[in-house]
Amino acid sequence: MKFIDTHHDQWQTAGGEDGPQPHPPVRAHTLLTLEQWHAVRDTWPADVPAGVIVANTVDIETLASDLPRLGLLVLQFPKWVDGRAYTQARLLRARYRFAGEVRATGDVLVDMVPLLQRTGFDAVQLRHDQKQAAAERALGFFSGHYQGDVPQPKPAFARDVAAELAAKRQADAEQFAGQGI
Amino acid sequence: MYAYTEFDRQFVRARAAQFRDQLDRHLAGSLPDDDFRALRLQNGWYVQRHAPMLRVAVPYGVLNAAQLHQLAAIARQHDRGYGHFTTRQNLQYNWIPLTQAADVMDKLADVDMHGIQTSGNCIRNITADALAGVAADEIVDSRPYAEVMRQWSTLHPEFAFLPRKFKIAVSGALEDRAAIAWHDVGLQLKKNAAGDVGFQVLVGGGMGRTPITGTEIRAFLPWNQILCYLEAIVRVYNRYGRRDNAYKARIKILVKAEGQKYFDAVEAEFQRILQEDVGAGLQLIPQAEFDRIAASFARPAGVVPAAATAAPAAGAPLAQDGTSLAFTRWLQRNVHAHQVPGYKAVTLSLKRAGLPPGDATADQMDAAAALSERFSLGELRVSHDQNLVLPWVKAAELPALFEAARAGGFATPNIGLLTDMINCPGGDFCALANARSIPVAAAITERFADLDEVYDIGDIDLHISGCINSCGHHHSGHIGILGVDKDGSEWYQVSLGGSDGSTLSGASVPGKVIGPSFAAEEVPDVIEAIIDVYRAQRLSGERFIDTVRRLGLAAFKAAADAQRHITGQTAAA
Numbered sequence: 001m002k003f004i005d006t007h008h009d010q011w012q013t014a015g016g017e018d019g020p021q022p023h024p025p026v027r028a029h030t031l032l033t034l035e036q037w038h039a040v041r042d043t044w045p046a047d048v049p050a051g052v053i054v055a056n057t058v059d060i061e062t063l064a065s066d067l068p069r070l071g072l073l074v075l076q077f078p079k080w081v082d083g084r085a086y087t088q089a090r091l092l093r094a095r096y097r098f099a100g101e102v103r104a105t106g107d108v109l110v111d112m113v114p115l116l117q118r119t120g121f122d123a124v125q126l127r128h129d130q131k132q133a134a135a136e137r138a139l140g141f142f143s144g145h146y147q148g149d150v151p152q153p154k155p156a157f158a159r160d161v162a163a164e165l166a167a168k169r170q171a172d173a174e175q176f177a178g179q180g181i
Numbered sequence: 182m183y184a185y186t187e188f189d190r191q192f193v194r195a196r197a198a199q200f201r202d203q204l205d206r207h208l209a210g211s212l213p214d215d216d217f218r219a220l221r222l223q224n225g226w227y228v229q230r231h232a233p234m235l236r237v238a239v240p241y242g243v244l245n246a247a248q249l250h251q252l253a254a255i256a257r258q259h260d261r262g263y264g265h266f267t268t269r270q271n272l273q274y275n276w277i278p279l280t281q282a283a284d285v286m287d288k289l290a291d292v293d294m295h296g297i298q299t300s301g302n303c304i305r306n307i308t309a310d311a312l313a314g315v316a317a318d319e320i321v322d323s324r325p326y327a328e329v330m331r332q333w334s335t336l337h338p339e340f341a342f343l344p345r346k347f348k349i350a351v352s353g354a355l356e357d358r359a360a361i362a363w364h365d366v367g368l369q370l371k372k373n374a375a376g377d378v379g380f381q382v383l384v385g386g387g388m389g390r391t392p393i394t395g396t397e398i399r400a401f402l403p404w405n406q407i408l409c410y411l412e413a414i415v416r417v418y419n420r421y422g423r424r425d426n427a428y429k430a431r432i433k434i435l436v437k438a439e440g441q442k443y444f445d446a447v448e449a450e451f452q453r454i455l456q457e458d459v460g461a462g463l464q465l466i467p468q469a470e471f472d473r474i475a476a477s478f479a480r481p482a483g484v485v486p487a488a489a490t491a492a493p494a495a496g497a498p499l500a501q502d503g504t505s506l507a508f509t510r511w512l513q514r515n516v517h518a519h520q521v522p523g524y525k526a527v528t529l530s531l532k533r534a535g536l537p538p539g540d541a542t543a544d545q546m547d548a549a550a551a552l553s554e555r556f557s558l559g560e561l562r563v564s565h566d567q568n569l570v571l572p573w574v575k576a577a578e579l580p581a582l583f584e585a586a587r588a589g590g591f592a593t594p595n596i597g598l599l600t601d602m603i604n605c606p607g608g609d610f611c612a613l614a615n616a617r618s619i620p621v622a623a624a625i626t627e628r629f630a631d632l633d634e635v636y637d638i639g640d641i642d643l644h645i646s647g648c649i650n651s652c653g654h655h656h657s658g659h660i661g662i663l664g665v666d667k668d669g670s671e672w673y674q675v676s677l678g679g680s681d682g683s684t685l686s687g688a689s690v691p692g693k694v695i696g697p698s699f700a701a702e703e704v705p706d707v708i709e710a711i712i713d714v715y716r717a718q719r720l721s722g723e724r725f726i727d728t729v730r731r732l733g734l735a736a737f738k739a740a741a742d743a744q745r746h747i748t749g750q751t752a753a754a
Contacts, residue, residue, distance in 0.1 A: 059420075081219050081302065083342025087419050090339050094458045109216055111203060118338035134206065141199040143191060146332040147408075149339075153460025156332065157470040161188040 001117055001139065003132050004103065004125040011051050011072055031074065034058065041066060051101075056084040060091045067098050075121070077106035086119040093120035093150045110135035114142070120150035143168035182243045182560060183328045183477045185293045193290045196297060196336075200224045201283035208280065223303055223341065225296020226282055229612040233282065235274045236299040237289060239563050241309035241327040241351070242270035246550040246559040251292040253546035259285055264546065266531060266539040268603055268654055269348070270308050270563040271299055275610050297335055302343045302430075304334040304415065308350045310358045311564035314478055315526050315572040317518035321370035321378050323353035325475040326404065329466055333408045340415050344422035345430035347415065348387075351380075359565055360681040362386045362394040362689035363657060365432045366414060371401060378404045384414060384447075385436030388651035392691035393433045394682075398444050405466040406455075412464070413451035417443065480521070481558050484573055487523025508583050510594035510636065516579065517570075525576050527556075529569040529591035530601065534626050537619045538604035539567030548589040556582045566603055568596065598635050599643055599712075600626050603654050607647030607664060608671070614647035616664025616671035621645055621704050628705040638712055640685055641725040656691040657681040659726045660711065665698050672698035672748075675707055677737055678729045686726055695738040699748055706744040714740045 011031040014024030020033050026044060031051040044050055051072030054063070063073075073092060075085040085104065092098040103123040104116050113135045116124055126135060144164040148155045185193075203220050206212035212220075221227075225236040237252065252272055256264050259281050260274040267273055277285055289295055299306050307330050310316065313323045330349065334340070340347075350359040353370035361367030367383035379401040386395030402410055418432045421439075436443050455461055517526040529549055532538050541549065549569050553561045556578055557571035564570050569591070574582055586592040595601045602625065605611065607618030622645055629635050644658030648665075655661030661676040679692030699707050712725075714737050719728045729737065742749075 080216070081342050082424060083302075083340070083419060084424075086339045086342070087416055094460070095453065097459070111216075111220055115338040115341055131211075134211075137202065138199070141195045141202075142336075143195070144188070145338075146192075146335050147337055148460055148463055150459075153463055155464055156188065157467065157473075158463055161186075165188060165191055 001113060001121075001135075002101075002123040003135070004123055006125065013053075029071075031072065037066070041069070044069070053105075054088065056082060056088065058088070060088050060096065064096055067092070067096055067100075070098075070100055072101040072103060073098065074103045074105050077104060077108055077112070080107040080109050080112060080127075086115060089116070089120040090150060094153070110138050113138050118145070118149035118151065140172075182245055183240075183324075183474065190290075190293060192335075193293060193295045193297075194287075196224070196295055197283070197286040197290045200286050204279070204283045219301060219342070221282075222301035223298055224286065225299040226279070227300060227612075228279075229275070229610055230608075231610065232276045233279045234610065235277050235282070235285065235296060236267070237272045237274070237294060237296055238299045238306040239270050239272060239294075240331050241307055241313070241324060242311050242563040242565075243324065244561045244563060246554045246561070248292045248294055249546050249550035249553070249561060251288060251294070253543040253550070255285055255288055256543040256546065262544075263540055263542045265537070265606055266541065266563050266567050266569070268565055268567060268605075268652065269306060270311070270565060271306060272563070273606070275606070300346075301341075302345050302347075303341050304337065304343075304347045304349065307331055307334065308348070308359055308364075308565065310352045310354055311562040311570050312358060312517065312526055312572070313353060314480075315519050315521070315524070316354045316356075316358075317520050318355040319353055319520055320355065320372055321353040322475075322478060323351045323368075323370055324478045325471060326353075326368075326370065326380075326407070327351050328474050328477070329471065330407065330411065333411070333464075340419060343415070343419050344424045345427065345432075347418070347432065349411075356684055357682045360654070360657060360683075360689070362682045363388060363654070364395065366411065367395045368407075370404075373401055380404060380407055380410075382410065382414075385433040385443075386689070387431045387433040388654065388656045388691075389431065390428050390649050391431075391433065391437075392651075392656040393437060394689040394691075395433075396436060398447060405468075405471070408464040408466065409454050410447075410451055413447045413454055417446045417450055421446075481560075481573065483558050484521055484524065486521050487575070487577070507587075507592075507594065508580070510632070511583055511586075511592055512579065514594045514596045514598065515592070516574075523576050525574045525579060527571045527574045527579070527582060527586075528564065528596045529571065529586055529589075530593040530595055531568050531591075532595055532601045532626075533590060533593045534623075534630060537606070538602055538622055541569075545589065545591075549591065552582070552585055552589065552591070555585070566601065568601070594632070595635060597640050597642075599629050599638050599641050600635055602626075602643040602645060603658070604645045605647050605652035607645075607653075611647060611652075613650055614664060615649075615666035616647050616673065616701075618645045618647040618653060618662075618664055621662060621664075621673065621701060624701075624705045625708055628709060638716070639724055642679075642681065642686060643708075644679070654681070655679070657686075657689065658692060659686065659729065660708065661692045662704065662708075663698075667698070671701055673701060673704050674698040675704075675711075675741060677711070677734055678726070680726070685724065687730075693734060695734055695741055697748065699741075699745070703744050703747055706746075707741045710740040710744050711737050 049071035053074040105125045207217040227234040259277045261276045265273045349366045350361045350364040351368040352359045369381040382399040383395030515528045557573045562570040604622045608614035642659045644654045645662040646653030646655040655663045657679045663674040676692035676694045680686035682689035
């Protein structure tokens with residue numbers, strides 16, 4: 001999971017004084033609103049990476065033909081308990097094989113990070129008050145899960161969960177090795 | 182019951198550790214209330230009127246003696262010595278300080294228990310027929326299927342934050358003892374002409390402000406496709422269910438608003454899951470996996486069919502004098518037919534004077550666990566109507582069990598009768614409630630203390646909820662009582678003619694309200710007046726629900742209105 005620091009992010013929005021520019025200029029790593037993307041997609045060069053911010057009410061199906069041209073999709077959590085973007089991410093990965101970055105923004109808590117990772121997000125912009133260390137700890141509790149997900153499409157019954165458990169214990173032990181515990 | 186593997190056990194421990202981390206951050210001030218709420222809810226922790234409430238999951242109502250002993254110990258060590266069994270087959274504590282929450286989760290994990298998804302806007306603990314695996318009228322044992330679905334729904338990453346709560350119930354018998362049509366998804370296991378197992382799938386049932394019973398979306402879904410099909414149902418709901426208004430956010434509203442369009446969307450999504458997705462088909466349940474889980478539910482080795490061991494003849498004199506009528510009644514009401522010759526399932530009634538319906542003290546939990554160890558191979562069930570069931574009782578041991586159950590206070594022979602009422606904790610505990618429900622239940626229990634009278638009234642479902650959230654299932658009661666709040670005081674709406682979908686009650690339907698709400702003091706009089714109309718007007722052998730349907734509401738309403746000693750004056754003033 002990549003943690004995004006907006007001050008050091010290569011992706012930049014194309015805003016103007018009065019909000020998003022209606023027809024932004026071609027520039028690598030431009031992060032566009034869906035409206036902006038619709039305005040430029042017919043002329044946007046294939047070799048210039050573009051990203052799109054997608055509201056959680058958008059049907060991912062409507063973006064299907066654009067996906068091969070996009071390097072980043074930013075999905076939104078207007079409230080952290082609104083879980084629509086999990087479905088969007090899962091469909092992007094499992095159904096449309098989207099290989100670019102899928103990033104979570106908005107009201108994103110550290111405790112969501114395991115769910116984000118499992119539904120196909122690979123980058124997250126945490127809410128300003130959230131600690132990255134806590135998010136990383138949140139990723140470490142489980143050796144595996146019952147149902148298949150994006151990183152691991154096989155459900156528990158199709159995997160060697162005993163081996164996973166042993167590997168997790170080994171990793172946990174190594175983490176404490178040399179710490180005198 | 183399902184035998185936990187090391188993976189299952191570690192999973193529950195990991196969940197307890199994760200919760201401890203969240204609780205520590207909350208108590209340290211770095212995880213504010215607003216953020217912690219949804220996290221604690223998904224582990225069963227509410228904050229209610231006096232203290233936090235913990236709802237412990239009892240998956241599809243199956244419990245063993247060691248677990249119940251542990252629940253008793255937790256009640257003693259962390260609560261005020263009691264717990265409450267719910268209509269969703271779970272157990273609730275009311276007085277555990279939040280600072281002890283993580284320790285309690287560790288103790289639950291010690292006996293393979295947890296509070297995962299017993300609250301919150303996620304797929305809740307799955308409920309089932311309390312007699313699954315032992316019922317005489319069983320078509321297919323629902324427990325292995327419920328367990329497969331439990332595993333699938335547990336910490337499902339895509340469906341942890343749905344528009345609203347999502348409840349699944351499954352039945353595999355001829356009689357519906359799980360009220361499946363009242364659930365977001367109701368599943369009825371069936372066999373087709375070829376003997377293949379499949380699910381009839383209902384969707385869009387629910388109580389609350391807008392009571393609706395589920396609609397059939399699939400008549401027969403092959404059993405091994407159920408996880409993919411549920412995924413389609415829940416995904417379409419997650420995408421399109423309303424989130425602007427919590428009262429319109431349940432799937433029933435989406436199904437009602439979209440109708441066939443919703444059904445078509447689910448079928449299309451289902452096909453795409455199977456045909457297009459990475460790992461398509463991986464969630465089809467392999468026979469080997471089903472067999473692994475089903476092996477946990479094989480008939481226990483100690484159960485040996487007895488060649489027609491007759492139950493002791495009803496009314497036969499017992500060693501203890503004066504018990505024969507009580508024993509006869511107990512055989513009639515609390516003892517149920519079994520699929521193994523020589524065995525019976527026995528209900529331990531948690532409906533008795535002096536304790537709220539469904540409540541059990543720590544001592545009673547230990548006593549019930551001890552009864553299960555002595556008479557039922559250490560296994561119990563929690564029933565949808567808030568009683569405990571011993572599923573493996575030898576018919577020959579019924580007299581001994583009766584005596585022991587009576588000594589423990591579990592032998593009230595009232596199952597299915599007026600005093601076997603369903604009741605939520607209500608305003609005494611619950612922060613959501615508009616009115617108290619426990620005192621109303623107590624007043625009615627007191628009014629109908631005469632067992633002869635209760636027997637004469639016969640089969641009847643009385644359901645009481647302290648608010649429109651309907652935890653006491655008032656919509657499905659033959660008589661439903663709903664607590665409402667008007668100007669800060671408690672009032673009670675009475676409805677008649679509801680059904681949970683059982684054979685006796687008829688097709689699932691919400692009851693009809695018989696008029697403006699009543700004062701708390703009037704409620705026992707109103708119930709008595711309604712019962713009196715029934716007793717005066719019933720045909721020979723006619724049950725209450727049938728008399729209500731034959732007569733219509735008017736006669737009952739008139740009798741109820743005649744009891745308006747308080748509300749009548751207010752109306753006149």
